[in-house]
Structures are given as structure tokens and as C-alpha cells.
Amino acid sequence: MxxxxxxxxxxxxxxxxxxxxxxxxxxxxxxxxxxxxxxxxxxxxxxxxxxxxxxxxxxxxxxxxxxxxxxxxxxxxxxxxxxxxxxxxxxxxAAAAPRTVHIATLPAIAQLWLSPRLPALRAAAPDITISITALEQPPNLKRSPHDLSLFFDEDPAGRLAPDVIFPVCAPALAARLSGPQDIARFPCLSDATWSDDWALWAATRHADPPTIPQGPSFSLYALAVEETVNGAGLLIGHEALVAAHLADGRLIAPFPQRLKLKRGLRLWSDRPLRPGTAPHFVADWLARAAVPPLPMRNIQP
Incomplete structure (x- = not known):
């Protein structure tokens, strides 16, 4: 046996x-x-x-x-x-669902940059399903189910737009500002992700940096943007994220001083994107649909 x-x-x-x-x-x-x-x-x-x-x-x-x-x-x-x-x-x-594309991105980018572009993307490729996951940090694309990552990153490869920051506010508040020193009279909003934005921008005025009064802090940048639109105070705008608000007048950039950071809005994948596949189409479409940055003045290095 x-x-x-x-x-x-x-x-x-x-x-x-x-x-x-x-x-x-x-x-x-x-x-x-x-x-x-x-x-x-x-x-x-x-x-x-x-x-x-x-x-x-x-x-x-x-x-x-x-x-x-x-x-x-x-x-x-x-x-x-x-x-x-x-x-x-x-x-x-991918073989089981070849026309589904999974994108991982920062919550602020998902709400303010990616979401407004989705209707046109769906119209351009109605057979492709877009799945978006909002994350605070880029995932490990070698292990995660995501096809594309869309985050602010210092790597220039796949960069869609620079990250340029400057104060923004509602038009009614902008009318009460005669110069950067007037910032001290109003709340300065911030968010947890970019808590050092105000200090970075203020440092561009080496001779007379303005006083930055601390205002409300938000865990979501998109919420801070909406509160700024509502007149709650000033906020450091990230150009790629507030471009639509500036274009339609909901927000105003009251001062010329702007700071171009080392990082930029970047789209990438850790896996080869084969031509003809849905991820390749979406990546190419988003790269072409990236709105060119608005004219900038007094950009600091």
C-alpha cells in the first residue's frame, strides 16, 4: 500500500x-x-x-x-x-476587459483637471470605460490595477503642464487689494496637501515679503477652491487646477508674482502602452487635451 x-x-x-x-x-x-x-x-x-x-x-x-x-x-x-x-x-x-482604463490620481487633479475633460473623452471614445481612483500618493503601477498615474511629479517625462502657483481670490475681494501687502487684512486659505504653498510664494518677494495671516485649512484642495470662489479669503492657486476658474472669472489672480515649481502635472505608466490599446489612446488623448498654461509674468526660477 x-x-x-x-x-x-x-x-x-x-x-x-x-x-x-x-x-x-x-x-x-x-x-x-x-x-x-x-x-x-x-x-x-x-x-x-x-x-x-x-x-x-x-x-x-x-x-x-x-x-x-x-x-x-x-x-x-x-x-x-x-x-x-x-x-x-x-x-x-487587461485581456478580460480590454476597453477599460484605470487611472490613479490626486483628489484635486481628479476633481479640477480630469473630471472636466471626461465628457469630451467619452465622446471621442464611447467604447472605452474610464475608472478613476483618487489617491494621495502614486501607486506602484507594477502591482496595482491602475494603467495610468496622473500626479504632480518632478520627472519631466510625460509632463502635461508646469506647476505654477500664485494667489487667487474672488473678484469682489480682488477689488479690495491694491498690492501684496494687503494680504495681511484677509484670511489665507490652505490645504493639507500643499501646506507650504503660501511660504513658497511669499519667498518670491525677497525685499518685502507680505504677512500671511493663517486662515482655514482644508483636507481637500477642491473644497478650498470653492470656498475661495465663495469669498472666504485668498488661496494659492495651482495654475493647472484653477485655469477654468480664472478663464470664466470665478477667480482672479490679483498680483503678477508667480512661482514655477520644479514639479509639473505628469501622466505616466510603468508598463509599455501598446499602440491601439485603450490605455494608449487615453494617455495620448489627455496629453493632447492638456490646456496650454496661461501667460505668466514675473516667474521666479
Whole structure:
């Protein structure tokens, strides 16, 4: 009678994924953010994996964790393996729904730049379905289901527009401003994503930087823009995002001083976009549909 010995248990895939992410990103919190779980879940997965292996993969220190020699030795192979698995999953998803394009973008870009262009994009390609996910940070396109990323980024490849910032306000408030020093008399709105906007712009006036009174802070830039339209105060406008508001007069740029940042609005993919595919069409269409920047004066380097 043949003997069938028990099959050794495989190492859990979720634990291996947690290890690879934590090792590659340098910490449990960063891995949790990428994988969409809690840091406690990452800790539990890695502890389970270390118990199964009978050896530590991370050394715990008061300053955080660092890879052991075993962890360092095995990380490259697991990173390559999960990249390959991610590519295979994305190829499978694309083959199953070839006319669906998934775009990951910043919430402000989704609401103020991308959304107004979607009707024309749907008209140009009615057979393509556009799916948009608003994220605070660009995803790892090798692992995520997204075809395209649209974020502000310093890489010039795929840049659609520069990121130029300057104060904006409602027309009624603009009529009460005679110069930048008048800013001190009104609330200065800000948002959590670009909390240093006012300081960056004020630094362009080296001789007499205006006083910037602190006003309400918003977690959503689009909400800060709407409150500025409503007359709540001044806001640092990002030209690519407020161009439509400036064009139709809902917002006014009361001062000539503008600051061009190193980053720009960038569209990219970590996977080749083959001509004739839906992602290639959408990327090409959005690049051509990007509105040229408005004329700028006194742009600082």
C-alpha cells in the first residue's frame, strides 16, 4: 500500500507579500499603506512568517526595524517575483476587459483637471470605460490595477503642464487689494496637501515679503477652491487646477508674482502602452487635451 507523506505547508502568500513590501519600503507603516492594511496586520504577518521559518527577517530597534542578513539575501528574488506576478495579473485583467482604463490620481487633479475633460473623452471614445481612483500618493503601477498615474511629479517625462502657483481670490475681494501687502487684512486659505504653498510664494518677494495671516485649512484642495470662489479669503492657486476658474472669472489672480515649481502635472505608466490599446489612446488623448498654461509674468526660477 503506497504511503502518502503529508505535504509540507507552503508559506502564506499574504505574509510573504507583507515581508517584501516592508523590506522594500523600509518599514511596516509604509508597507501597510501600500497594501491597504493596518501596520498591526503587517506586524502579525511578518511574525507568523518568522515563526514558520524559525529565523528573524527583521531586527527590531527603538528607531524602527531593519533587515537581517537573511532578509537582505532574499528580498531581491521576492521583489522580482511579485513584480512578475503583478504584471501577469494586470495582463489578465487587461485581456478580460480590454476597453477599460484605470487611472490613479490626486483628489484635486481628479476633481479640477480630469473630471472636466471626461465628457469630451467619452465622446471621442464611447467604447472605452474610464475608472478613476483618487489617491494621495502614486501607486506602484507594477502591482496595482491602475494603467495610468496622473500626479504632480518632478520627472519631466510625460509632463502635461508646469506647476505654477500664485494667489487667487474672488473678484469682489480682488477689488479690495491694491498690492501684496494687503494680504495681511484677509484670511489665507490652505490645504493639507500643499501646506507650504503660501511660504513658497511669499519667498518670491525677497525685499518685502507680505504677512500671511493663517486662515482655514482644508483636507481637500477642491473644497478650498470653492470656498475661495465663495469669498472666504485668498488661496494659492495651482495654475493647472484653477485655469477654468480664472478663464470664466470665478477667480482672479490679483498680483503678477508667480512661482514655477520644479514639479509639473505628469501622466505616466510603468508598463509599455501598446499602440491601439485603450490605455494608449487615453494617455495620448489627455496629453493632447492638456490646456496650454496661461501667460505668466514675473516667474521666479
Amino acid at each position: 503506497p504511503v502518502a507523506p503529508p505535504r509540507p505547508k507552503d508559506l502564506p502568500l499574504t505574509a510573504l507579500r507583507a515581508f517584501e513590501a516592508a523590506a522594500r519600503l523600509g518599514g511596516f507603516a509604509a508597507a501597510a499603506q501600500e497594501l491597504g492594511v493596518t501596520p498591526g496586520a503587517i506586524t502579525a504577518h511578518i511574525k507568523q512568517l518568522e515563526q514558520r521559518l524559525g529565523a528573524p527577517l527583521f531586527a527590531r530597534t527603538p528607531r524602527g526595524v531593519r533587515l537581517t542578513a537573511l532578509g537582505q539575501q532574499t528580498l531581491p528574488a521576492f521583489t522580482e517575483a511579485f513584480d512578475t506576478l503583478g504584471a501577469a495579473v494586470n495582463d489578465l485583467r
